[in-house]
Amino acid sequence: MSEAAQRMGGERASVASLWRRSSRIDARYLIAFLITLVLVLAQLRFHMVGGYERLVIALGVCVATEALLSWFDRGHVVNLLSAYISGISLTLLTKPQGGALWPFVVGAVLAISSKYVLRYRGQHLWNPTNFAISALLLLAPDRVSVLSHQFGNDFLTNVVIWSFGLIIAARVGVLHITLTYVLSFLALSSLRALVLGEPIAPEIAPLTGPMYQLFIFFMITDPRTVVRGKRKQIAVAIVIAVMEMLIRFGADRSWPLPTGFNAAPAFYALAIVGPVAKWLDLRRRPVKQPVASPAAEPGSSAAAALVSRTPS
Amino acid sequence: MAVPFVAALLVAATMNRGPASAAADAAHPGFALEDETAAIGIDFVHHRASFDPKIAGIEPHVAAVGAAVSVTDFDGDGWPDLYFTNSRFGAPNALYHNRGDGTFEDVAAAAGVGNLNRPGEGVSMGSIWGDIDNDGREDLLVYRYGYLSLFRNVDGRHFEDVTASAGLHRWINSNAAIWLDYDRDGLLDLYVTAYFRDFDLWHLETTRIMHNSFEYATNGGENLLFHNLGNGKFEDVTDRMNVGSTRWTLGAASADFNGDGWPDIYLANDYGPEELYLNDHGKRFVLSTAGLEAESKSGMSVALGDAFNRGRLDAFVTNISERGYIFQNNNLRVNEMADGGKFRNVAEGAVADAGWAWGAQFGDLNNDGANELFVANGFISASRQKNYWYAMSKIAGANGRLFEDAATWPAFGDASLSGYEPSRVYINRGAAGWIDVAQKVGATDSYDGRAVALADLANRGAVDVIVANQNQPAIVYRDVPDSANHWIAFKLIGTRSNRSAIGAEVVIEASGLVQRRVVDGGSGFASQNDRRLHFGLGRREWVDRVIIHWPSGQQQVLQRPAIDSFVTVTEPGATR
Numbered sequence: 001m002s003e004a005a006q007r008m009g010g011e012r013a014s015v016a017s018l019w020r021r022s023s024r025i026d027a028r029y030l031i032a033f034l035i036t037l038v039l040v041l042a043q044l045r046f047h048m049v050g051g052y053e054r055l056v057i058a059l060g061v062c063v064a065t066e067a068l069l070s071w072f073d074r075g076h077v078v079n080l081l082s083a084y085i086s087g088i089s090l091t092l093l094t095k096p097q098g099g100a101l102w103p104f105v106v107g108a109v110l111a112i113s114s115k116y117v118l119r120y121r122g123q124h125l126w127n128p129t130n131f132a133i134s135a136l137l138l139l140a141p142d143r144v145s146v147l148s149h150q151f152g153n154d155f156l157t158n159v160v161i162w163s164f165g166l167i168i169a170a171r172v173g174v175l176h177i178t179l180t181y182v183l184s185f186l187a188l189s190s191l192r193a194l195v196l197g198e199p200i201a202p203e204i205a206p207l208t209g210p211m212y213q214l215f216i217f218f219m220i221t222d223p224r225t226v227v228r229g230k231r232k233q234i235a236v237a238i239v240i241a242v243m244e245m246l247i248r249f250g251a252d253r254s255w256p257l258p259t260g261f262n263a264a265p266a267f268y269a270l271a272i273v274g275p276v277a278k279w280l281d282l283r284r285r286p287v288k289q290p291v292a293s294p295a296a297e298p299g300s301s302a303a304a305a306l307v308s309r310t311p312s
Numbered sequence: 313m314a315v316p317f318v319a320a321l322l323v324a325a326t327m328n329r330g331p332a333s334a335a336a337d338a339a340h341p342g343f344a345l346e347d348e349t350a351a352i353g354i355d356f357v358h359h360r361a362s363f364d365p366k367i368a369g370i371e372p373h374v375a376a377v378g379a380a381v382s383v384t385d386f387d388g389d390g391w392p393d394l395y396f397t398n399s400r401f402g403a404p405n406a407l408y409h410n411r412g413d414g415t416f417e418d419v420a421a422a423a424g425v426g427n428l429n430r431p432g433e434g435v436s437m438g439s440i441w442g443d444i445d446n447d448g449r450e451d452l453l454v455y456r457y458g459y460l461s462l463f464r465n466v467d468g469r470h471f472e473d474v475t476a477s478a479g480l481h482r483w484i485n486s487n488a489a490i491w492l493d494y495d496r497d498g499l500l501d502l503y504v505t506a507y508f509r510d511f512d513l514w515h516l517e518t519t520r521i522m523h524n525s526f527e528y529a530t531n532g533g534e535n536l537l538f539h540n541l542g543n544g545k546f547e548d549v550t551d552r553m554n555v556g557s558t559r560w561t562l563g564a565a566s567a568d569f570n571g572d573g574w575p576d577i578y579l580a581n582d583y584g585p586e587e588l589y590l591n592d593h594g595k596r597f598v599l600s601t602a603g604l605e606a607e608s609k610s611g612m613s614v615a616l617g618d619a620f621n622r623g624r625l626d627a628f629v630t631n632i633s634e635r636g637y638i639f640q641n642n643n644l645r646v647n648e649m650a651d652g653g654k655f656r657n658v659a660e661g662a663v664a665d666a667g668w669a670w671g672a673q674f675g676d677l678n679n680d681g682a683n684e685l686f687v688a689n690g691f692i693s694a695s696r697q698k699n700y701w702y703a704m705s706k707i708a709g710a711n712g713r714l715f716e717d718a719a720t721w722p723a724f725g726d727a728s729l730s731g732y733e734p735s736r737v738y739i740n741r742g743a744a745g746w747i748d749v750a751q752k753v754g755a756t757d758s759y760d761g762r763a764v765a766l767a768d769l770a771n772r773g774a775v776d777v778i779v780a781n782q783n784q785p786a787i788v789y790r791d792v793p794d795s796a797n798h799w800i801a802f803k804l805i806g807t808r809s810n811r812s813a814i815g816a817e818v819v820i821e822a823s824g825l826v827q828r829r830v831v832d833g834g835s836g837f838a839s840q841n842d843r844r845l846h847f848g849l850g851r852r853e854w855v856d857r858v859i860i861h862w863p864s865g866q867q868q869v870l871q872r873p874a875i876d877s878f879v880t881v882t883e884p885g886a887t888r
Contacts, residue, residue, distance in 0.1 A: 046527060047606045069313060097639045098664035102327055106320045113317035139321065140328035141636035152608075153525040153712040201720045202706045209709015251702045259636030262702040 027172045027223075028081045034168045035088045035218060038161055042092060042210065046152045049091060054104050058094070059087035061108035069116045082128075082224075086111045089129040089218055092210065094136065097143045107132040118275075121282045125275035127222040129214075134271040137260030146264050151210045158208050165217040174221035180234045181220055182207065184241030192245055196252055206266075215266050225274055227281040236277045244269035330662075341739055341749040342678035342797070345777060345789035347757070352769075353415045354408060356786040359400035361435045361457065364516040369723040372692050374513070375399070377487055378457075379762040379780035380438035380838035384450045386423075387468040392767040392842050395420075396780055397436035397454065401429050405436055405454070414770060424471045425452060425463055431514070434458010434483070438763065438838030442491035442500045444540060446811040455486040455504055457513055479545050483510050485533055491814045491833035492566040492575045493863045494553070495594035499540035500810045500833070503577060505561035506533025519719040523560055524712035527608040529583035531716070532560035555597045559584040563613035565835035566815060567625045570649040573865050575815045580611030580629045586643070588655070603654040609640040613837030616830055617674025617683045619644060619740070623819050623826040627655060628685060630669035630837070634730055637701050642669055642687075644746075663738050663746035668730035671764035671837035675775040677737070677753075679797035679848030681825045685738040685746065688761025688779050688837075692724075693731030700727040732758045735779070759784045767842035773799040773876060775846055780838070798849040800875045804831060807883040808864040815863040818845050822855040849875060 039055075042048035049055050066083035070076070090111060096103045111132035115124040118131070136144045151157045169175040189203040206212050220226075220240060226233050247265040250257050261268050349355075358379040363371055378399030383392050391410035398405050405428050407420035420426030429435045434456035441450045449465035460480045463471035475481050485508040491500040510533055511521055523529035534556045538546035550556040555577065563580035570576065574591035581587060586604040589597035612630040619626040624647040631640040641664040645655035666672075668691040674683040692700070703722040707715045714720055735757055737750040750756070759781035769776045769788070777789040793799075800820070804813035814833035819826065832841040849855065858870040862883050873879045 047608065050607075065316065069316075073313065095639050097633065098641055098662075099660040100327075102323070106324050106327070109316050109320040110324070113313065113320065116313045117317040135321065136324055137636060139324040142328050142330070145635070145637050145639045151709075152528045153710060153715075154528075155711050155713075158711065198722060199720055201714055202703070202710070202722050205707050205710030205714055206705075208711050211709060254698050262699075263636045263705055 028079070030168045030171055031218070032081050032084055034164055035085050037164055038210075038213070039088050039092060041157060041160060042151060045154070045157060048151070048210075050095070051099070053101065054094075055088070055091045057101055058091045058104040058108050059084065061105050062087035062090070062112055065109055065112040069113060073116055083112060085218065086128045086132075089214055090132060093129070093133055093146050093214060095145045097145075100143060103136055103140070103144045107136055110135050120279050123224075123278070123282055125225065125278045126271065127219045127225045127274065130219045130267055130270050130274070133264070134260065134267050137264060137267075138258055141259045146211060146267075153208075158213075161213050161217075165213065169217060169221060172221075172223065174223060174226070174233075176230060177221045177226065177233050177237050178216050180237040181216055181241055184238050185244070188241055188245040189248075192249060192252070198252075211264065212266060215270070219267075220270055220274075225278055227277050228285070232277075232281065236273065239277070240266075240269045240273045243273045339752075341753050342680055342794040343753060344792040345677070345737070345754045346792060347754070347787060348790040349786065349788045352788060353417060354394070354786060354788050356396045356406045356408070356418075356780075358396070358780060358783055358786070359398055359403040360783040361399040361401075361513075363513045366516050366519050367513075367521070367718040370718050370721045372694070372724040373721075373729070374718070376692055376760075376782060377762065377838070378435060378437050379782040379784075379786075380436070381763045381765045381778050381780040381786065382439045382441055382834075382840035383765050383767040383778070383842045384441035384452075384840075386441070386450050386452075386465060388449065391771065392769055392844075394765075394767075394778060395425070395439050395441070395452070396786055397438055397838075398429055399435040399437065399457075401431055401435065403429055405429070405439075410769065419469075423469060424473075425454070428454055428456075428461060433461075437487050438489065440489050440491055440834040440840050441812075442814055442833060443811040444500050445544065446498070446806075448811060450812065453489055453491075453502065455484070455489045457485045457508070459483050460486075460504065474544065477544060479547065480538065482536070483512070484536065485510065485513065487562050487838060488564045489834055490564045490566050490577075491810075491812070492577070493810050493815055494537070494575055494591055494597075495539070496574070496809075496864055497540075497542070498806070498808055498810055498864060499542050500812065500814060501540050502538040502546060503535065503555070503564060503566070504538070505535045505564050505579065506558075507560050507562065507582070509533045520717045522716050522718050522721075523583045524716040526583055526610075526708055528585075529560055529712070530558050532558050532581075532583075534558050535561055535579075553597050554599070555589050557581070557587055559587065562611060563629070563835070563837050565614045565616050565627070566833055567616055567830045568815075568817065568861070569625065569647055570653075573861075575863065578614050578616075578627055580614040582610050582612065584608055584611075586611050586614070586629055600653075602649065603656065604645075607643070607657070609643070612669055613671045615672045615674055615685070615836050617685075618828045619646065619674070619683060621682060621825060621827050623828050624650070625817070625828055625830055628672055628674065630666065630672050630687060630689075632668050632730070633665040634668065634701055637705060639665065642666055661745045662736075662748050666736040667733040669736075670762045671779075671839055673764045673766050673777075673836050673839070673841060675766040675777075676799075676846065676848030677775055677777075677791050677793060678739070679773070679793040679799045679850070681822075681827070681848050681850040681852065682740055683827075684740070685736075686755070686764050686766070686777050687736040687738070688764045688781075689730075689735060690733035690758065690760040691730040692728055693758075693760050694728045695726045696728065696732070698725065698727035700724055700729040703727070704729065731760065734758045735761055755789060757781075757787055759787065763837055763839035765836070765839040765841050766846075768801065768844065768846055771878065773801070773846075793848070796851065798852060798875050799847060800849060800855055800873065801844050801846040801878045802858070802860075803844045803878055803880045804860065804862075805880065805882045806862065806864070808866065808885050809862045809883055812843060813863070813883070814843065817861040819859045819861075820847050820855050821857045821859075822849055823852045825849065825852060844878065
């Protein structure tokens with residue numbers, strides 16, 4: 001074996017070793033790291049937050065609501081990492097009219113309280129941020145939007161977020177959901193473009209926007225709200241992509257859809273399909289409560305990961 | 313558990329309706345705006361351009377500008393005249409002469425400034441007036457998507473094209489230009505902004521003509537600064553003076569923002585942050601970090617005015633808002649340059665959202681001593697059933713290389729994009745903030761407004777509003793302010809400064825009221841206001857003191873000038 005080949009083999013071994021060592025890191029921290037990376041990158045390069053008071057309010061209300069409701073619900077305060085992730089997601093996605101701060105308060109309360117109210121057999125059905133954004137866009141479209149910032153339409157930023165996102169998705173065990181959705185989106189968007197006689201590039205372009213990056217790395221893959229079993233997860237991801245295609249087809253044909261459906265088709269596809277799939281999943285197979293994580297709380301990524309991996 | 317959840321849902325639905333107090337606060341605005349366009353003989357209709365068929369898919373977008381208006385007194389009779397630009401080959405620009413009897417007549421053709429939209433030369437996008445040779449007659453610069461044109465006012469009735477001899481025969485796809493005397497030599501210099509790079513939009517060799525980012529694009533055309541040499545010629549000093557921004561500038565205005573006596577330049581850029589170029593004693597400009605770089609939006613125009621009667625010129629920059637899709641929000645930037653070297657954005661509530669806002673101007677429409685804001689808006693009004701915002705949302709997040717190519721955009725067809733938006737008229741109600749009273753006062757049009765200019769067209773102590781609408785008729789609103797309020801207006805004549813007094817700043821002090829205005833060399837979007845400065849006084853029956861900061865650097869103080877009248881002030885000292 002040549003020296004170069006030996007060196008290459010050694011590098012592969014060290015990468016594999018690093019990957020194994022990373023498995024000891026709690027998945028919650030990896031997801032929290034990724035959302036923090038997105039936040040820092042978006043703010044430092046593109047001033048995306050639009051005012052640190054927004055971040056403070058969204059994070060503060062998410063954490064406070066989680067602490068309060070979990071104490072009422074369980075008698076103790078659960079791990080707050082899930083609330084942290086929701087708070088940052090809301091900060092990045094919520095773009096209010098004027099300098100209004102109330103959408104961050106209301107969005108945070110909606111996100112966290114939905115986990116405690118919209119439940120079936122002890123499990124919540126909607127990804128918290130997905131529910132909050134969808135509700136805000138439906139109820140207050142004159143005051144709230146989601147598309148005001150775009151990461152500068154910058155290639156390098158996309159590369160960084162996608163790279164970290166894919167690695168962490170693989171580590172957390174949800175890469176198959178991400179890839180299934182992305183491939184389905186690409187295929188169905190191309191199909192829709194062909195049917196409509198439109199160029200394909202604009203149809204697949206949304207994938208590089210911040211809304212979709214948050215969607216594919218934090219919403220559709222939320223382990224707590226996905227169904228159990230890899231095949232079912234893949235099937236649901238495809239159905240979500242199909243639902244999105246239908247919404248987009250309606251928008252293409254100027255159907256009188258609520259504005260939010262046109263502005264954020266992926267969010268509504270998940271908001272419609274996700275809970276139904278989860279409900280069917282729970283109805284057929286009662287959830288085994290995780291025993292390995294006494295501190296598990298609704299929406300916790302690690303707890304959810306345990307649930308999602310519970311042998312069927 | 314359900315209580316906070318249900319409460320949050322209810323709050324969201326309730327907040328969507330907006331504050332209930334706004335309607336009550338709008339009850340007594342103290343003025344009315346009456347559409348008198350037809351009655352005074354203004355019949356101008358703007359026609360948009362058509363470009364190379366290679367970009368036909370997004371032509372409605374590319375050709376959605378060009379309706380512009382500027383105010384002048386080209387014949388020196390003391391009555392403000394109006395110049396509108398058109399943008400279709402063969403469609404003439406219009407120079408409306410104010411007869412002084414409440415009517416206007418179009419004399420553009422006779423004056424030689426009508427037929428300016430010709431193949432090979434481009435189509436008009438706007439104009440500015442200023443006395444470039446200090447002969448007492450207002451000269452005209454027309455900027456195009458095409459070549460600049462400079463017209464010397466020969467005798468108050470006819471104009472001579474002096475573009476070539478002035479050294480200004482330059483192709484620049486421009487949406488704004490301003491006069492300023494950056495070196496205080498008493499001669500008006502010219503700053504012309506660029507939007508697209510210097511493509512011939514009728515004979516494109518590439519379709520990669522668009523911006524490469526919706527937020528931080530720097531691939532626009534280069535803004536140019538021309539120094540007036542005083543012998544009828546201009547010299548390109550862009551590089552030497554460091555003002556060659558290649559952002560996609562749509563609006564420009566000049567004033568001495570930091571109080572050092574030298575005129576600075578404020579730019580509103582589409583697809584990028586605003587820019588403030590501070591004038592370093594006429595030697596060069598320095599791009600300031602005045603807090604503007606932290607927000608990247610879609611700057612459509614910049615208007616200057618004393619928003620809160622602090623004796624400083626603040627900046628109002630319009631942006632894009634569309635329900636559910638995007639709230640970039642307008643910026644009302646309070647000038648804190650003298651204290652902290654910053655502009656601070658205080659736009660909240662209604663004033664932040666004027667839809668797809670274009671031109672705006674500050675003016676005291678009710679003569680109460682505080683500025684109102686008139687904002688024109690609406691981008692493309694076409695089919696009421698088809699909305700391009702959905703298509704826009706698809707490409708907005710894409711990599712810049714994709715939408716830089718006009719050929720990859722979804723075709724517009726007959727879709728609207730923020731169309732049929734009602735104009736906004738904001739009054740400042742203190743704790744209630746700026747509230748929209750447009751419908752209440754009679755500004756009920758929903759044209760695709762572009763340029764807004766203010767002028768006292770009948771010399772009666774009221775600020776009339778002229779709006780140039782894209783591909784639609786122009787509109788003139790007659791201002792009817794509260795008759796119990798007083799006013800004062802100043803006509804300045806420069807001697808050591810440029811004769812038009814462009815850049816002069818006037819501060820009045822009247823029983824606690826302090827307010828500043830600047831003689832306009834071009835501002836808003838593709839517009840220029842009456843160069844006479846109008847101040848409302850409310851019930852105040854005298855003005856204590858007037859301080860005039862002339863562009864030459866001189867300061868002049870007037871005591872107790874007569875109110876409810878036009879005060880003509882000639883700069884002290886001999887002509888240079």
